[in-house]
Amino acid sequence: MENALLLIVPLCVGYLLDLLLGDPDHWPHPVRLFGDAIALGERNLNHGGSKILKGALLALCLVLAVYFILTMLNNAVFEIKWLFVVINSIWVYYGLANKNLVSEGQNVFDMLEKRGLSEGRAQLSRIVGRDTIQLSEQQIRTAVFETMSENLSDGVVAPLFYYALAGAPGMMAYKMINTMDSMIGYHNARYEQFGKFAARLDDAANFIPARITALLMVLVTGSWRGLRFIFKYGNKHKSPNAGYPESALAGILHCRFGGPNVYHGVLIDKPYIGENGRRIRKEEIRKVSQINHLVCLITILLCCIWFMILKI
DSSP, X not given: XXXXXXXXXXXXXXXXXXXXXXXXXXXXXXXXXXHXXXXXXXXXXXSSSOHHHHHHHHHHHHHHHHHHHHHHHHHHHTTSHHHHHHHHHHHHHHHOOHHHHHHHHHHHHHHHHHHOHHHHHHHHTXXXXXXXXXXXXXXXXXXXXXXXXXXXXXXXXXXXXXXXXXXXXXXXXXXXXXHHHHHHOOSSTTTTTTTHHHHHHHHHHHHHHHHHHHHHHHHHHTOHHHHHHHHHHTTTSSSTTTHHHHHHHHHHHTOEEEEEEEETTEEEEEEEEESOOOOOOTTHHHHHHHHHHHHHHHHHHHHHHHHHHHTO
């Protein structure tokens, strides 16, 4: 039970820290270091032949380095219980992105309401990869809900899932995988080959968490339509994973996501998820934010129960 508490306490402390502090822009963050390492490797390796192999080697080396460095650090401080708890609480805080995800979504809605369309587009560009310059008010709100549902998996449930499996080292190794995908996992001339392994690794890492996220979204809302949409539309998305939480939210709200959007100047004709192309109302951001918070809390509780059952 003592070892279980050494996992439960940092999990709860890190969750509370994220809930209270979020991710201030000016604070240091390990993901920025991850990004620097990925960029350095990409600049030095993404040229010449064998790009797929080079990209795969970089991805594996970075993920394994994160996991083993944090594991060795934990082993070094394990006998000093308070220090172990402090260090792992910090990792959990950095690994979670729930508060920031909700805040960024709310900020877009607020900016759209108070400052108008152009400012809403600019605020949205902070959290999505699509071009926002020509988006309508409806498209902006739809984009916010799409990214909040998708990143509820990537930024909340998936990191907690890997914490449950392998502690803070597993959680941060997942964050490296996710960061690589966001930086080099693109279908374009520069990254198509070099980032292929990183993109596939991210797909594999998110396969189970994305589906757990969708089911938890349905659970906290009691939406049978959301459950029906998961099975009807979950596999319609171009991503093997993002469609599941998006489908759940489309069913919960009885709205429609997807459709054509411009990414880096290229029109991508994404399939629609949902049936009702209704107007998204400004007050609905509160409901989506509540869903995110509830799913995060339930996932934390499930992890705690998991550790207690295992009596690690």
